[in-house]
Every structure is written in C-alpha cells, then in structure tokens.
Amino acid sequence: MKVLILGGTGEGRLLASELMTGGLSVVSSLAGRVSSPRLPVGDLRVGGFGGAAGLAEYLRTEGIFAVVDATHPFAERITANAAAACRTTETPLLVLHRPAWHPAPGDNWTLTPDIPAAAAQIAPLPPHTNVLVTTGRQETSAFAGLPQRFIMRAVERPDGELPDHCEILLDRGPFTLEGERRLFAAKDVHKLVTKNSGGPMTAAKLTAPVSGASK
Numbered sequence: 001m002k003v004l005i006l007g008g009t010g011e012g013r014l015l016a017s018e019l020m021t022g023g024l025s026v027v028s029s030l031a032g033r034v035s036s037p038r039l040p041v042g043d044l045r046v047g048g049f050g051g052a053a054g055l056a057e058y059l060r061t062e063g064i065f066a067v068v069d070a071t072h073p074f075a076e077r078i079t080a081n082a083a084a085a086c087r088t089t090e091t092p093l094l095v096l097h098r099p100a101w102h103p104a105p106g107d108n109w110t111l112t113p114d115i116p117a118a119a120a121q122i123a124p125l126p127p128h129t130n131v132l133v134t135t136g137r138q139e140t141s142a143f144a145g146l147p148q149r150f151i152m153r154a155v156e157r158p159d160g161e162l163p164d165h166c167e168i169l170l171d172r173g174p175f176t177l178e179g180e181r182r183l184f185a186a187k188d189v190h191k192l193v194t195k196n197s198g199g200p201m202t203a204a205k206l207t208a209p210v211s212g213a214s215k
C-alpha cells in the first residue's frame with residue numbers, strides 16, 4: 001500500500017510522518033526547486049514527472065495505491081497534473097486545501113491577480129517606503145526598476161533582476177509572531193507584499209505589522 005505524497009510543504013512532511021506511523025509505505029515527491037529542502041521521513045523522489053502523462057506512468061510503474069496532493073496552493077500545474085494522472089489511472093486522489101487568509105477588522109489589504117499587478121500598486125508610493133516582499137524567489141523582477149526600498153525574504157536568493165534598493169533575507173518558515181514583530185520594527189516595514197498562501201505556518205506576518213503598515 002504505497003502512497004505518493006506530492007509535497008514541498010510543511011503539511012506534506014507532517015502527513016508523511018503520520019502515515020508512516022500508521023504503518024503505510026510512503027514516497028514523497030519534491031519538485032527540486034530548493035537546493036537544501038527540509039526533508040520528509042520515508043522514501044523521497046525529486047524532480048518533475050514530465051507532465052500528467054509522466055506522472056500517470058510513474059503511478060503505474062511504482063504501483064502507487066493512492067496520491068495525496070499536499071502541494072502549495074499556488075502550485076497549480078502539479079495539482080492539475082495530479083488530477084489528470086489519477087483520473088486516467090483510476091488512482092484515488094486526496095487534495096489538501098489550505099483555507100485562504102482573510103483580512104481582520106482594521107486590516108488594509110489590496111488584492112491583486114498576480115505579482116506584476118502587486119508591483120504596479122507599489123510603484124506610485126514614495127521612494128522611502130519600506131516594502132517587505134515574501135512572494136518567493138520567482139518573479140521578484142516585477143519589482144526591478146522601482147525606487148522604493150525592498151526587503152525580499154525567500155528560502156533562496158531570487159534568480160531575476162532586483163530593485164536598486166534591495167536587501168535579501170534568506171529565511172524559511174514557520175515564523176513566530178514575536179520574530180515577525182521584531183523584523184517589522186527593525187526594518188520599519190510600511191508595506192507587505194505576500195501571496196495569500198493560507199494556513200498557520202506563515203500567517204504571523206499578517207498580524208505583526210507595526211502601525212501604519214498595510215498589505
């Protein structure tokens with residue numbers, strides 16, 4: 001009874017440990033984007049499958065009994081591939097959904113469809129505005145050329161072009177409320193740009209902002 005967990009998340013690691021404790025055989029799959037990822041217990045495979053067809057082939061050849069899609073809510077392609085591959089191979093699929101974050105009373109959120117649109121919201125702000133960006137290392141080039149002062153927090157150094165005033169903070173969650181408060185105060189953060197990733201592990205930044213900060 002081998003279960004494939006599509007992971008790259010804290011939930012994926014937790015589930016691998018729980019299923020193994022329950023006596024199931026588990027193989028976790030990571031995309032391989034991060035050079036030193038936190039590893040789940042149990043067997044591991046790393047790298048893309050080659051689309052839905054490649055994943056279907058993997059399910060057949062490895063004799064996978066069931067698949068759990070525990071990937072990040074913004075990892076849409078692998079989620080679509082998992083649905084298609086499980087459909088064609090008639091493999092049971094469980095998809096873990098993280099509830100999205102919602103603004104609390106007094107919060108001032110601007111919702112944008114993507115990161116370039118978020119950058120367009122930042123562009124007209126005064127140059128001395130300190131902006132904390134936690135959207136990951138991809139697509140940070142959307143902020144290149146903007147005059148504001150950026151703090152980019154990511155697990156690994158962003159690949160693309162960066163703004164002129166940019167500090168890179170290499171760090172990974174989970175983050176505590178106390179730690180986030182310290183960061184917001186130390187860097188005098190005025191704006192936070194984040195994905196609405198949901199879940200508790202990186203939610204402390206939503207309540208950490210010092211007065212005047214908004215998202």
Ligand code: NAP
Pocket residue numbers: 006007008009029030031033046047048049050051052054055070071072074075076077078079081135136195
């Ligand atoms: P994506 O756009 O949905 O996936 C792109 C391609 O990467 C997929 O088509 C697949 O390649 C491969 N892939 C993705 N997740 C995989 C996995 N768990 N195992 C094997 N191959 C995988 O995904 P993404 O947004 O680049 O995210 C990549 C991974 O990072 C995910 O596993 C996700 O859980 C984790 N993550 C993502 C974010 C985020 O903000 N997007 C944040 C935290 C963690 P093939 O088509 O070749 O199979």
